[in-house]
Amino acid sequence: MADFQIESLDPQHAETIRATLPLVGSKIDDIAPSFYRRMFAAHPELLRDTFNRGNQAQGAQQRALAASVATFASLLVTPDSPSPDELLSRIGHKHVSVGITEDQYQIVHDHLFAAIVEILGADVVTPAVAAAWEEVYWIMARTLVRFEKQRYGELGVADGDVFRTVRVLERIDHSDLVASFLLGARDGESTLPTFEPGQYISVRRTMGDGARQLRQYSLCNTGEQGQWQITVKKILGSSTPDGEVSSSIIDGLHAGDELEVSLPTGDLVLTPGDDPVVLISAGIGATPMLGMARHLAMTGGRQLLTLHSDHDAADAPLVDELVEATRDAGGRHELWFSTSAAQGAHTGRMDLTGVELPERAQYHLCGGNAFLQNLREQLQARGVPSEDVHYELFSPNDWLLPG
Numbered sequence: 001m002a003d004f005q006i007e008s009l010d011p012q013h014a015e016t017i018r019a020t021l022p023l024v025g026s027k028i029d030d031i032a033p034s035f036y037r038r039m040f041a042a043h044p045e046l047l048r049d050t051f052n053r054g055n056q057a058q059g060a061q062q063r064a065l066a067a068s069v070a071t072f073a074s075l076l077v078t079p080d081s082p083s084p085d086e087l088l089s090r091i092g093h094k095h096v097s098v099g100i101t102e103d104q105y106q107i108v109h110d111h112l113f114a115a116i117v118e119i120l121g122a123d124v125v126t127p128a129v130a131a132a133w134e135e136v137y138w139i140m141a142r143t144l145v146r147f148e149k150q151r152y153g154e155l156g157v158a159d160g161d162v163f164r165t166v167r168v169l170e171r172i173d174h175s176d177l178v179a180s181f182l183l184g185a186r187d188g189e190s191t192l193p194t195f196e197p198g199q200y201i202s203v204r205r206t207m208g209d210g211a212r213q214l215r216q217y218s219l220c221n222t223g224e225q226g227q228w229q230i231t232v233k234k235i236l237g238s239s240t241p242d243g244e245v246s247s248s249i250i251d252g253l254h255a256g257d258e259l260e261v262s263l264p265t266g267d268l269v270l271t272p273g274d275d276p277v278v279l280i281s282a283g284i285g286a287t288p289m290l291g292m293a294r295h296l297a298m299t300g301g302r303q304l305l306t307l308h309s310d311h312d313a314a315d316a317p318l319v320d321e322l323v324e325a326t327r328d329a330g331g332r333h334e335l336w337f338s339t340s341a342a343q344g345a346h347t348g349r350m351d352l353t354g355v356e357l358p359e360r361a362q363y364h365l366c367g368g369n370a371f372l373q374n375l376r377e378q379l380q381a382r383g384v385p386s387e388d389v390h391y392e393l394f395s396p397n398d399w400l401l402p403g
Helices: 011-026 028-042 044-049 053-058 060-077 085-098 104-120 127-155 244-252 283-299 319-328 369-381
Strands: 163-173 178-184 200-206 212-218 228-233 258-262 277-282 304-310 332-337 362-366 389-392
Touching: 011 028, 011 060, 011 104, 011 127, 028 044, 028 060, 028 104, 044 212, 053 244, 060 085, 060 127, 085 127, 085 200, 085 212, 085 258, 104 127, 178 244, 178 258, 200 228, 200 244, 212 228, 212 244, 212 283, 228 244, 228 283, 277 283, 283 304, 283 319, 283 362, 304 319, 319 332, 362 369, 369 389
Parallel strands: 277 304, 277 362, 304 332, 362 389
Antiparallel strands: 163 178, 163 258, 178 228, 200 212, 200 258
């Protein structure tokens, strides 16, 4: 993880932040929609081509971004609080995956602070309060911009220039809703760049109305042959429409087609060293774990335990591949299924009671919010140090922000 050099907050401003943080935090759910409403009215291209409209409709992404600023403020002014490095790294990698550039921080600033004044009132957001929160915002922004510029440099591209066109070499259908896609360079071009096990790419699809919508997908192969593999699950909406990007891919992407994707990034990568590795996932969260397990099978030398939870043994994409990769790495695995279980698997939700966990292991988790909350608590109860637990989600991850 990057070592962020974070500027100090002015002591007087820090006192103002401590005094106003409870109020701002309590109004995040009101500030966030006002902010996005203002920003998208002024810059509709951001909703069309940068932000995922499905996440916006659900409200989760709105809260995640607004909460991140309040969380960063809390970490700056709270003695003995955790380092904000994990928070900033997660945000920075997401920004790089969609090509965020420095000039966009001013846009966010202008509409975020207008929303704060609208919700809290000008009598509350005095010049002193505004100045304190302005300093918090720009410290966070400058830190992220430095990180993102460094990451763009590591990728060998100009700031924001992360998208490339690749060719679909193969499509493998796992079910009506899930398919894997092997991606390679277009004819006449060099092989695709290598990546670290656990990283992801953004896929950009052009919708019927011309909007270019984005969604991140983990790479689930080792990449040693200059090819990338992703697995996509079609998101079915209940009170909201089906996922636009996932539907477009499952319904319309086939071998031989071209696909616009970003260069790999992400901070949930296989930790270096020779410590044991524990991979914990649920559902389609198996994708980054599969890439890590395959890498360990190829390189050897580390103890591996794979724990996976799914709904139905008869319809569990990638589980067979995950088990095979774990065995190839000389590791062991345990499976949980909430309905019909396979032979030797547990029935019900994942329960670590009775599971033998290796000592001094590094834990990598991927799944939905509720699953990760539950597993975080279980690992804490087992005495696993928090610094040895690493997370990734496919949805906006506001619950992971320290509160």
